[in-house]
Amino acid sequence: MRDSKAKLNLEKQETVDLHGSAGAFKHVPDWETIDWSKVQADVKRLQRRIAQAVREKRWGKVRVLCRILTRSRSAKWLAVRRVITNKGARTPGVDNILWRTPQQYWEAAQSLRRRGYRAAPLRRVYIVKRNGKLRPLGIPTMRDRAMQALYALALEPIVECRADPNSYGFRPYRSTHDAIEQLVICLSRKCSGQWVLEGDIKACFDEIGHQWLLEHVPMDREVLRQWLKAGYVEKGRLFPTQAGTPQGGVASPLLANWTLDGVEATVKGLFGWRPKVHVIRYADDFVVVAETKEILEQTVKPAIQKFLAERGLRLSEAKTVITHIRDGFDFLGKTVRKFGTQLIVQPSKLAAKSIREKLGKRLRESRSLPYDVLLRKLNRLLRGWGNYHRFTSSSRVFGKVDYWLLQGIWRWIKRQHKGKRLRKHLTKYFAKGLWTHSAWTTDGEGPRRLIELVRLSALGLRRHIKVRGAAHPYDPQYADYFRMRRELGSSRPAGA
Numbered sequence: 001m002r003d004s005k006a007k008l009n010l011e012k013q014e015t016v017d018l019h020g021s022a023g024a025f026k027h028v029p030d031w032e033t034i035d036w037s038k039v040q041a042d043v044k045r046l047q048r049r050i051a052q053a054v055r056e057k058r059w060g061k062v063r064v065l066c067r068i069l070t071r072s073r074s075a076k077w078l079a080v081r082r083v084i085t086n087k088g089a090r091t092p093g094v095d096n097i098l099w100r101t102p103q104q105y106w107e108a109a110q111s112l113r114r115r116g117y118r119a120a121p122l123r124r125v126y127i128v129k130r131n132g133k134l135r136p137l138g139i140p141t142m143r144d145r146a147m148q149a150l151y152a153l154a155l156e157p158i159v160e161c162r163a164d165p166n167s168y169g170f171r172p173y174r175s176t177h178d179a180i181e182q183l184v185i186c187l188s189r190k191c192s193g194q195w196v197l198e199g200d201i202k203a204c205f206d207e208i209g210h211q212w213l214l215e216h217v218p219m220d221r222e223v224l225r226q227w228l229k230a231g232y233v234e235k236g237r238l239f240p241t242q243a244g245t246p247q248g249g250v251a252s253p254l255l256a257n258w259t260l261d262g263v264e265a266t267v268k269g270l271f272g273w274r275p276k277v278h279v280i281r282y283a284d285d286f287v288v289v290a291e292t293k294e295i296l297e298q299t300v301k302p303a304i305q306k307f308l309a310e311r312g313l314r315l316s317e318a319k320t321v322i323t324h325i326r327d328g329f330d331f332l333g334k335t336v337r338k339f340g341t342q343l344i345v346q347p348s349k350l351a352a353k354s355i356r357e358k359l360g361k362r363l364r365e366s367r368s369l370p371y372d373v374l375l376r377k378l379n380r381l382l383r384g385w386g387n388y389h390r391f392t393s394s395s396r397v398f399g400k401v402d403y404w405l406l407q408g409i410w411r412w413i414k415r416q417h418k419g420k421r422l423r424k425h426l427t428k429y430f431a432k433g434l435w436t437h438s439a440w441t442t443d444g445e446g447p448r449r450l451i452e453l454v455r456l457s458a459l460g461l462r463r464h465i466k467v468r469g470a471a472h473p474y475d476p477q478y479a480d481y482f483r484m485r486r487e488l489g490s491s492r493p494a495g496a
Contacts, residue, residue, distance in 0.1 A: 031102035034077060042074040043153060051157040051474035062218065066154040070220075076109040079149035082250070083108075083142060093141030094123045094233050111143060112150055119144050119226035122246055124234040130350070136206070137248040138232050148227065148251040155219050155254050157474040163257065164264040165469030169283030170253035172473050173482055176332045177391050177490075179282045180345060181466040183336055186278040186289045187325055188343040193276040197288040197296045198329050200319035201260075201308065204284035205252060206244040208259050209312025213245070217258055227251065243312055256284065259311050266307050267300055287331055296322050334392055345392040352397050355385045356404055363408050367415065371429060372441035374412070375451045378405070382454040391464045398456035409437055409453070465490050 046069050053061040069075050083089065084099055092098050099108055122138030129135050140148065156172075163171065168179040186192060210228045214221055227249065231240045245252045264279040267288060271277055277300075278289040288304075290296050301315075308314055323329045328337025333351040337344055358381055366374045382405075386398065417425050431438040437453040467490070471478045 031105050036081070039074045039077055043069070043072070043078055046072070046075075047153065047157045048474050048476060050154065051161050051472075054158050054161040059218070062158065066158075066219065069154045070114070070150055073109070075150055075153050076112045076146075078153065079112065079146045080105050080109045082149045083145045088139070088145075088248070091139055092123075093139050093144065094121055095141050097142055099142050108143065108146055112146055114220065114223060117147065117223065117226060119147075119230040121230050121238055122232040122241075122248065124232045124239075125248075130354075138246045139248045140230075140246055144227070144230075145250055147223070148246075148249045151219055151223060152251050152254055155217075155251070155258075158218055159254050159258050159261070160472040160474055163261050163472070164279070164281065166264055166279060167257065167261060167281045169281065169285075170257055173471075173485065174467055176282060176388075177464040178466050179280055179332060180334055180336075180392065181464050182278075182280050183287070183289075183331065184343060184345060185466070186280070187336065187338065190341055191276075193278070193289040193291045194325050194338075195290050195293045195296055196323050196325060196329055197290070197300060198319070198321050198323060198331070199286045199288065199304065200316045201284040201313050202316040203244075204260075204313060205247040205256060207312055207314075208244055208256070210243060212311050213255060213259070217255065253283075259313075260284065263304060263307055266303055270299055270303055282332055285331070287329075293322055293324075333388070347389045347392065347394050347397045351385075351389070352401060355381065355401060359401075359405055360408060363412050367412070372439040372451050375437065375439060375453055378409075379451075379454045382456060386454070386456045386459045390459050391462050393461075395457065395461065398459070402456050405453075406437075 046065060050062055050065045050069070053059075053065060080099075084105065090098065099105060120141045120143075122140055125137050125139060126134040127137060160171070166179075166182055168174045168176065168182075187196075213228065214224060217224060227246055229241060230246070231238050233239075245255045260281065263281065263286070267277065267279050276289070276291045277295070280287050280289075288296060288300050290300060301320075305315060321329075325336075325338040325343075328335055330336075330348045330350065333348055334345050335348040359378060362374070362377050362381065366377060389397070413429055414422065429437055429439065431440065431450055431452075436455065439451050440448045441451055465485075467485070468478075468481070471481060473479075473482050
């Protein structure tokens, strides 16, 4: 009896420490004095309790813990911090308000209350897709972004506990490399399935049914209704939203994952234990591996269509195709193809074309810039693209991009000295003793520094170590596992 009372008092004390009071904000002297490691530890502790309650299927306790978390001052501080530090911090919503000062941060944290909350309409903007079409985005106000970040802290442990094992998009400690590595595992053996269904959901974020979300998402329904029914403003006019999630918002990826989680269990449930049927999903793109084309056409595809129809979604007929592994297919910027018994994964032709276009644009825009500035711009692109593709068989593609870029730089150099002899100017572009494009530069009053052009073929190939399917950071039994992945890294040299 005494032990149970002591445990209850401890939980109450934790709740008081997390929640604080309305006046607690006034006693902290400065935003910069917050101990963020302690704040994150407090929130993480409560998130783990939510995950434990989900595993035990104690949904009443889940609701209570989520309510405690969304009212805690630590979670509010963390939500505001997430909004002001991400890339969209300089993009305002319809109210044209940005948070720039510590005083505004404090006021924002105090304003994150459920009572009286009304979501403002989204500001509609468009971004250009690869095919030239426009993709609509809805930009919430700063306060709405912070509210979404706050409730996302409580929703994420629930989503992680119920997520598909082979879902890798918009999840902590998971990436496209994990999805590609899982594909390699499913397709590389001699006895592996040979047919692949490439699935694409048409306008996934824009067509998810509101009624399904309101009935199934385990969070405050009134707050969720505010986000879904806020509408959007375009050219000074207010338009209602009848379906879809706020794609520019913080909570949108979580809502999309909750909607699509279960597709793997649906497909697996059709066959029971069948090792040659696999589902790998990244966000709204997925592939299904099976033994025969008939299984995918007659069984798997109709089941997926029924699963999506319940949520107001449908497959894109133009992009959903069934392919034999010998013909190859593109997934997440990679081409996956089998030559005999050897599975080869390399950067896709579209990915190689994209980096060449970006590098060419940099060369054209930098005709009047100093050489060291040009090298910095090119290196930024090369490192990002190369580090993404170095986990696959990319040596041949890297060599082609290197050769193409060297030709472009040589044309850039000749244009700089048009009509003059280049021999006496080469020392500007090749440092003494080096045969790579390089230049000496200074940063302000510091010492001179050598900048060399990044060669993709010199990056070295790596082998990614896939994350465990059932692992997520809110399960205490995987705490040491994720700590090890952070400290040792999740890759190793190819061939090791």
